[in-house]
Amino acid sequence: MNSSLTAQAFHRPPGPVRIAAIQTVSGPDVDANLEAVAALVAEAAAAGAALVALPEYFALISADESAKVRLREAEGDGPLQAFLAATARRHGVWLVGGTIPLRASTDDKVRNSTLVFDDQGRRVARYDKIHLFGFRRGEEHYDEAATIEQGGEVCCFDSPAGRTGLSVCYDLRFPELFRAMGEVDLIVLPAAFTFTTGRAHWEVLLRARAIENQCYVIAPAQGGRHPGGRVTWGHTMIIDPWGEVLACRDEGPGVVLAELDPARIAAVRESLPALRHRRLG
Template sequence: MKIAACQMVSGPDVAANLVAARRLLEDAARQGAGLAALPEYFCLMGQRDSDKLVLAEAEGAGPIQAMLATAARELGLWIIGGTLPIKAATSERVRNSTLVFSPAGECVARYDKIHLFAFDNGRESYDEGRVLEAGSQPTRFDAGGVGVGLSVCYDLRFPELYRGYAGCDLLAVPAAFTYTTGQAHWELLLRARAVENQCYVIAPAQGGQHANGRRTWGHSMVIDPWGQVLAVLPEGEGVVMAELDRARLAQVRQQLPALAHRRLG
C-alpha cells in the first residue's frame, strides 16, 4: 500500500484550510495512495487557543467531518484526519481528536490526544491544557489489512503509548511541532519509535510560518521499520509518499526479533 503524509501551513480560516486539505488529498490519490494522513490542526491554526472552542464539532456532525468523509468516499482513500476540535463534556474544553475515515466514507476510529503539550523557554510559551481535555484511550484500527496505531504530536515523547501498539504495521503521528522542539527532536523521536516497534511511521506535519505568528517545524516524513527515512518534505505545503512493504516488515522482524525478546513491561 502506498501511504501519503500531507503537510500544511494552516491558518485561521477554516474554509480555506479545508480547500487546501482536499487539494492535498486529491494529489495523494492521483499518485496512487491507498492511505493519506493530514497534520494536527489541519483545519485551524487560530489566532488564540480559545478559537478551538468556537469551532468545535459534535462527533458525527459538522463541515470538517463532512469534508473528510466526502473526500474518503470520492477519492477511495483511508484518511487519517489529522486532528480537529471535538466537543468535550464541558464547553470550556475540547478534545483534540483524530478521526479516521474508510474508503466508504465511514468514520471507523477516533483517538483523542492523551498527552497535552506545555513549553516555556522564556521566548515561546504554550499550554494546551488551557483549552484541551486529555484523552485516555489508545486506539488502533485496521486499514484493509494494515494495522495502524494512532497518536498525536506530543504523544511522540511517551514511548509507552507506542509499545502498547506492538504488532501494528504503521504508527501515525500527525503533528504541529514547534520549530524549536522540532529542530531538536522530531526526526530523532520518530525514527526511535519506528526502530523500537519495528513498524512504519507516517508523520504528517504543519510546516511553515502561520498567520498567528507561530512557526512550525514541518519535515513530514515516512519512515520504515529499520529507521530509514523514505520520504521527507522540509517546509511548505505538499505531499510525501512511500510504499508500505509487508515483505520489508516481515524481513526486519524475522532477522531481529526484538519484540519477542522483551523481558519487561
C-alpha cells in the same frame, strides 16, 4: 470506536501499499484551509495512495487559542467531519483526519481528536490526544491543557496498511503509548511540532519509534510560518521499520509518498526479533 488491542488476528496487506502524508501551513481561515487540504488529498489519490494522513490542526491554527473551542463539533455531526467523510469517499482513500476539535466534558475545552474514514466515507476509528503539550522558554510558551481535555484510550484499527496505531504530536515523547499498541504495521502521528522542539527532537524520536516497534511511521506535519506568527517545524516524514527515512518534505504545503511493504516488516522482525525478546511490560 476503539479497536480491541488483544486481538491477534488482523488484516495484513499481501503486498506493498502506497501511503501519503499531507503537509500544510494552516491559518485562521477554515474554508481556505479545507480548500488547500482537498487539493493535496486529490494529488495524493492521483499518485496512487490508498491511505492519506493529514496533520494536526489541519482545519485551523489561530493565535487565538479559544478559536478551536468555538469550532468544536459534536461527535458524528459537523462540517469538518462531513468534509473528511466526503473527501475520503470522493477519492476512494482511507483518510486519517489529522485532528479536529470535538466537544469535551466542559464547554471551555475540546478533545483534540483524530478521526479515520474508510474509502466509502465511513468512520472507523477515533483517537483523542492523551499527552498535552506544555513548553516555556523565554517568550515562547504553550499550554494545551488550558483548552484541551486529554483522552485516555489507545486506538488501533485495521487499514489497507495493516494494523495501524494512532497518536498525535506530543505523544511522540512517550514510548509507553506505542508499546501499548502491541505489534502494529504502521504508526500515524499527525503533528504541529514547534520549530524549537522540532529542530532538536522530531526526527530522532520518529526514527526511534519506528526502530523500537519495527514498523512504519507516517508523520504528517504543519510546516512553515503561519499567519498568526507561529512557526512549525514541518519535515513531514515516512520512516521504515529499520529507521530509514523514505521520504521527507522540509517545509511548505505538499504531499509525501512512500511504499509500505509488509515483506520489509517481516524481514526486519525476522533478522532482529526484538519484539519477541521483550521481558518487561
